Amino acid sequence: xxxxxxxxxxxxxxxxxxxxxxxxxxxxxxxxxxxxxxxxxxxxxxxxxxxxxxxxxxxxxxxxxxxxxxxxxxxxxxxxxxxxxxxxxxxxxxxxxxxxxxxxxxxxxxxxxxxxxxxxxxxxxxxxxxxxxxxxxxxxxxxxxxxxxxxxxxxxxxxxxxxxxxxxxxxxxxxxxxxxxxxxxxxxxxxxxxxxxxxxxxxxxxxxxxxxxxxxxxxxxxxxxxxxxxxxxxxxxxxxxxxxxxxxxxxxxxxxxxxxxxxxxxxxxxxxxxxxxxxxxxxxxxxxxxxxxxxxxxxxxxxxxxxxxxxxxxxxxxxxxxxxxxxxxxxxxxxxxxxxxxxxxxxxxxxxxxxxxxxxxxxxxxxxxxxxxxxxxxxxxxxxxxxxxxxxxxxxxxxxxxxxxxxxxxxxxxxxxxxxxxxxxxxxxxxxxxxxxxxxxxxxxxxxxxxxxxxxxxxxxxxxxxxxxxxxxxxxxxxxxxxxxxxxxxxxxxxxxxxxxxxxxxxxxxxxxxxxxxxxxxxxxxxxxxxxxxxxxxxxxxxxxxxxxxxxxxxxxxxxxxxxxxxxxxxxxxxxxxxxxxxxxxxxxxxxxxxxxxxxxxxxxxxxxxxxxxxxxxxxxxxxxxxxxxxxxxxxxxxxxxxxxxxxxxxxxxxxxxxxxxxxxxxxxxxxxxxxxxxxxxxxxxxxxxxxxxxxxxxxxxxxxxxxxxxxxxxxxxxxxxxxxxxxxxxx
Ligand code: GLC
Numbered sequence: 001x002x003x004x005x006x007x008x009x010x011x012x013x014x015x016x017x018x019x020x021x022x023x024x025x026x027x028x029x030x031x032x033x034x035x036x037x038x039x040x041x042x043x044x045x046x047x048x049x050x051x052x053x054x055x056x057x058x059x060x061x062x063x064x065x066x067x068x069x070x071x072x073x074x075x076x077x078x079x080x081x082x083x084x085x086x087x088x089x090x091x092x093x094x095x096x097x098x099x100x101x102x103x104x105x106x107x108x109x110x111x112x113x114x115x116x117x118x119x120x121x122x123x124x125x126x127x128x129x130x131x132x133x134x135x136x137x138x139x140x141x142x143x144x145x146x147x148x149x150x151x152x153x154x155x156x157x158x159x160x161x162x163x164x165x166x167x168x169x170x171x172x173x174x175x176x177x178x179x180x181x182x183x184x185x186x187x188x189x190x191x192x193x194x195x196x197x198x199x200x201x202x203x204x205x206x207x208x209x210x211x212x213x214x215x216x217x218x219x220x221x222x223x224x225x226x227x228x229x230x231x232x233x234x235x236x237x238x239x240x241x242x243x244x245x246x247x248x249x250x251x252x253x254x255x256x257x258x259x260x261x262x263x264x265x266x267x268x269x270x271x272x273x274x275x276x277x278x279x280x281x282x283x284x285x286x287x288x289x290x291x292x293x294x295x296x297x298x299x300x301x302x303x304x305x306x307x308x309x310x311x312x313x314x315x316x317x318x319x320x321x322x323x324x325x326x327x328x329x330x331x332x333x334x335x336x337x338x339x340x341x342x343x344x345x346x347x348x349x350x351x352x353x354x355x356x357x358x359x360x361x362x363x364x365x366x367x368x369x370x371x372x373x374x375x376x377x378x379x380x381x382x383x384x385x386x387x388x389x390x391x392x393x394x395x396x397x398x399x400x401x402x403x404x405x406x407x408x409x410x411x412x413x414x415x416x417x418x419x420x421x422x423x424x425x426x427x428x429x430x431x432x433x434x435x436x437x438x439x440x441x442x443x444x445x446x447x448x449x450x451x452x453x454x455x456x457x458x459x460x461x462x463x464x465x466x467x468x469x470x471x472x473x474x475x476x477x478x479x480x481x482x483x484x485x486x487x488x489x490x491x492x493x494x495x496x497x498x499x500x501x502x503x504x505x506x507x508x509x510x511x512x513x514x515x516x517x518x519x520x521x522x523x524x525x526x527x528x529x530x531x532x533x534x535x536x537x538x539x540x541x542x543x544x545x546x547x548x549x550x551x552x553x554x555x556x557x558x559x560x561x562x563x564x565x566x567x568x569x570x571x572x573x574x575x576x577x578x579x580x581x582x583x584x585x586x587x588x589x590x591x592x593x594x595x596x597x598x599x600x601x602x603x604x605x606x607x608x609x610x611x612x613x614x615x616x617x618x619x620x621x622x623x624x625x626x627x628x629x630x631x632x633x634x635x636x637x638x639x640x641x642x643x644x645x646x647x648x649x650x651x652x653x654x655x656x657x658x659x660x661x662x663x664x665x666x667x668x669x670x671x672x673x674x675x676x677x678x679x680x681x682x683x684x685x686x687x688x689x690x691x692x693x694x695x696x697x698x699x700x701x702x703x704x705x706x707x708x709x710x711x712x713x714x715x716x717x718x719x720x721x722x723x724x725x726x727x728x729x730x731x732x
Contacts, residue, residue, distance in 0.1 A: 001334045006325055010318060013077060018321040019303045020051025022286075024084065024260065026295045027057035030067060042297040050074055053324050054082035056295060059403055061341040064125035068337050080337035082328055084181065084260075087129040088147055088400040089113070091120035092408065093355040093541055097398035097482075097518055098133065098159070100366035100537035102149030102562030103612070105653040105675050107162035110149075113362050114166025116355050119176040122340035123349050124403075127331050128179040128225060132163035134214035135184055135229075138573035140566060141194025143486025146398055146518030146538065148189055150562030151575045151609055153210050154672045157217030164221035172224060173332040175340050182218040184229030184262060186244060187211045191231060194572060195487045200231045205665065205700050207233070210577070216253050224327055225258045228290060230265055237272045239265040240284040250289070258291045258323040266290065266298035278302050283312060291320035351408055356542055363539035363546035368559040369532075369613040376470065376512050376532035378553025378615055385426040385468035386412060387461045387504065388475050389433035389450065389497065390516050396543035398518055399443045399483025408541050412474055412514075415544035419552055426468065430461035430504075431496040433478050438494065440480045447480060454496055462503060470510040472551065473501060473530070479538050482518025491569050492522045505529040514547055520565040527606060535559070553615065558651040558677070560612035560720065564605035571601065576609040576721040577668040610655050610672070610720035616646025616682065620654075623717050623727035631732050632694045632708065638727065639689040640717045644680035651679045656690045657716040657723070663709050664702035670716055690717070697731055 001009075010018070029039045035046050050071075058064060064083060072078045089095045095113045104110065114131075121129060134156055137145040149159035160182065169177040187207060191198035202211060219226075226249060228238040238244055239261045249255045266285045267278070275281035282302035285293070293299040306312035331339060349355070369377070390396075392413040394406040416425045432450035434440055440447040465471050475497045481488065492498070502525075505511060512532040515523065516539075526533055534557065539546050549555050566574050585595035585603055597603055619642070626637035642654055656674035660667040674690045692715060697708035710731050718725040 001329050006329050009077060010322055010325060013321070015304055015307055015314065015317065017051050017076060018317050019299060021053035021079070021321045021324045022292050022299045022303070022317070023048070023052050024054040024056050024292050024294045025049065025052045027055055030055065030058060043301055044297055048300045052081065053292060054084055057085050058083055059085060059124045059126060061123060061125055061343045061346050065338050065341050072337060079325070080328060080333040082127050082324070082333070083125055084128040084130065085121070085126045086131070086400055086402060087117050087121045087126060088131050088133065089398055090117045090359065090401065090540060091124065091403055092350040092405070093120060093359050094397040094401045094404045094409070095359050095540045096363050096366040097146045097538045098149050099146050099518065099562055100539065101362065102155060102159055103368050103537070103559035104362065104365040105155070105560050106365060106677060107158045109362055109365060110159050111162040111166040112358055114163040115169065116358055118167045118169070118178045120349050120355065122176050122178050123342055123345040125338060125341040126178055127333070127339060128181050129167055130181045130183055130227060131167070132160040132180065132218055133183050134160040134218050135187070135189030136211050136214060137189040137563060138575040139190070139194035140491050140520040140563070141487050141489060141569065141572055142189065142191060142196060143482040143488065143519065144189070144196065144484055145520070145563060146482040147400060151564065152562070152577065152672050153213040155562060156214035160214045160218040161221035164218050164223045168222060168224065172330055179224035179327065179331060180218070181225035181227050181260065182215060182223040183227035185215060185226050185238060185249060186229060187233050188229035188231050190573070196485050197230045199235070200233050202233065205704065208700050212248070212253070219253050219255045223257065224330065225260055226255060228259060228261050228265060230262050230268070232272065237265070237269055237274060239290050240269050240274055240288050242288040245289040258327045259289055260292040261285065261290050261294045263294050264296040266293050267296040279306060282306060286312060286316050286320065291323045351541070359540050360542035360546050363542055364550055364555045366537060366539065366559050367546070367550055367557045368535040368561055368611070369557040370535055370565070370607055370611070371527065371530065371533040372613055372615070373531040376510065377534070377551060379470065379551050383468070384470040384472045384512070385428070385464040386416065386472045386474060387428050387430040387464060388473045388500065389429050389431060389452070390474035390476055390514070391427045391429060393433065395479045396516070396539055397479065397541070398538045399479050399486070401540070404541065410542055410544040412544040412547050415548035418545070419548045419554070426464045428461040428464050429457050431457055431500045433494070435494045435496050440478050442480045443483050443486070447478070458500060458503060461500065462507065465504045466507050468508070470512060471504055471508055472512045472514060473504060474514045474516070475501070476516030477518065477521060479518060489569065491519065493525070498525055501525060501529055512551070514551070520563050522568045523565060524567070524606065556615045556648060556650045558612070558614060558653065560610050560653045561607055562609070564609045565607040567601050567604070567606045570598070571605065574605055577671050579666045580669050608720055608722045611722070612653070612720070614646070614650040614652065616644055616648045616650035618650070618652045618680070618719065619643045619645045620718055620725050623715055623725055625715070625727050625729055627729065629730040629732055630694070635694070636692045636729050637689050638692055638715045638717060639687055640725070641685050641687050642678055642680065643685040644682050647682050649679070649681050651677055652719065653677050654688045655718060655720065655723070657721060658692070658696060659714040659716070660697065660699070661712045661714060663699065663711060665699070667699065670721060672721070688717070694731065
């Protein structure tokens with residue numbers, strides 16, 4: 001529709017209709033008798049439902065075509081509904097969780113995965129996905145770390161922009177594309193205590209230096225919507241934070257699209273204690289600039305009265321309604337209200353061979369090889385027994401894979417039957433996936449305790465362990481232990497799994513662990529007792545194939561940690577780009593008492609950000625600089641020569657870090673500013689160069705002006721964030 005016609009439509013709409021555009025209803029309202037059911041509980045009437053702007057979580061071409069047709073027929077101006085849903089890491093073909101996708105350090109791969117998710121979701125008539133989640137994370141107690149691409153601002157920005165490009169393509173109107181809704185704005189990943197929905201305390205400088213860059217990258221990539229976060233920032237809930245949404249998001253960051261609240265967040269303004277009643281909640285949210293109210297009754301039940309009483313200018317309603325209508329128009333819904341709805345496509349696209357292949361490749365490249373002593377891996381032939389609760393588990397999708405069917409997932413056991421030569425690989429569960437006193441509270445469904453009899457399972461497993469040359473233990477947290485509302489104070493493996501590890505380690509030293517789960521865990525026992533550890537995260541539909549292909553050497557792991565694995569929960573929050581403090585501790589406890597350290601644990605994580613091994617080895621030459629200094633108009637080229645010093649083909653992610661040695665404010669000990677993946681045959685060398693520009697050196701200085709300052713800088717180029725391969729240059 002032409003903009004003039006859209007403007008005319010807005011002018012012709014009644015206040016009730018315009019308010020209706022600001023309302024998103026939960027999909028379950030479409031169940032029979034909804035108004036007497038959940039909708040009625042929210043005080044919504046049939047009339048409220050007839051003006052709604054959007055539904056959340058309804059899928060399926062046939063169902064949506066019926067709903068959209070009926071809805072538009074009864075709407076006074078026949079305005080189409082906007083269908084939005086959570087497509088976080090794939091729709092029916094499930095990709096690795098975003099934390100694992102971050103470990104690929106491959107934006108192109110992540111973009112392709114998002115594009116496939118969009119094609120599948122669009123055929124099922126999703127118009128907008130609530131993704132990318134660009135929240136920076138530093139605390140593995142928070143269950144939603146699985147949805148983030150990690151602890152680094154630069155990597156998160158690369159990944160968020162890649163997802164936006166993948167979902168939206170060149171135009172959201174084109175077939176197979178959907179709009180991206182960036183979330184959760186802002187700073188949701190830093191809740192106090194790692195406890196979901198908790199308060200967030202960030203200084204303005206830390207917010208801007210560490211947390212906003214990834215959101216900015218998604219806005220710059222053109223995301224069409226932004227979702228506010230549940231948390232308070234400076235004691236103001238985002239859904240009522242006018243400074244955050246208007247000053248920062250719209251003016252400073254240049255976002256002009258639609259802002260939607262998170263689930264029922266408007267009603268929660270009362271729980272936060274900043275709205276005395278529903279009317280005040282409606283006033284605060286609309287004034288702050290929340291265009292659409294996700295699944296709460298606040299706008300529906302209060303805005304009309306507020307406007308009629310003159311407490312809310314109708315202009316506010318018009319502006320928000322305009323942004324909602326504009327998004328619908330960009331999607332082409334006025335001309336094609338079903339957009340890509342097509343049952344034939346839906347069946348042909350979902351879980352297609354090509355999509356499964358892409359999910360397999362992404363999973364393989366997301367795995368991080370943490371340890372591999374005595375050439376435990378790759379397995380040579382069928383020399384190993386596979387033991388553990390993940391050997392035959394279909395729960396390889398992340399908790400947000402809500403539209404997927406676990407029956408589509410390839411288990412490790414199934415994959416073994418495909419890939420192993422002798423087909424009689426011994427397997428056993430060995431123990432339940434979780435301790436009986438730790439029932440799994442499912443995100444989408446409740447899980448009954450694992451039926452596995454611990455004693456019998458252990459006994460059977462030990463028989464296999466004693467006979468096998470190597471034992472592959474497939475262990476990890478249940479997928480429902482991460483995701484929303486899944487914060488945990490204890491990030492160790494379940495006791496029953498640690499007991500299995502302990503018992504197996506009594507009969508063999510040749511232990512390989514494949515570790516599953518959605519968060520970095522305290523895996524000290526694994527590091528102590530296993531000779532090899534492969535972090536597989538929650539790898540998705542093709543997870544079993546990806547694990548077996550990797551273990552058998554069909555592919556060489558190349559993933560690098562997007563979030564460090566802490567020594568233990570006591571270190572949290574922890575991140576590599578920390579400040580050095582006035583009493584830096586360099587790891588030697590004999591340095592005396594008065595250093596910034598713990599008395600009982602190290603400062604360093606067990607495995608640092610950017611870390612990951614390969615089946616081959618790589619060497620790095622010293623860093624070479626094109627000059628020892630640069631002007632603000634100039635740049636410096638930093639290079640290394642990387643050599644494959646091992647016996648098989650491999651891919652290394654070469655990482656560039658910078659450190660500003662002295663500035664008007666304290667600066668991190670290092671910051672990721674670039675990375676390059678380089679594929680090398682055995683013995684092959686390649687030069688890898690990075691151009692260091694003045695823009696890379698900018699930060700929020702004493703006056704909060706974003707600029708560089710003259711002085712010395714260290715450039716690090718190496719295999720992870722702990723590299724000491726560096727050279728110094730100065731900015732004049
Ligand atoms: C949830 C989540 C958000 C999700 C939304 C819709 O509460 O916080 O990430 O997109 O509701 O399901």
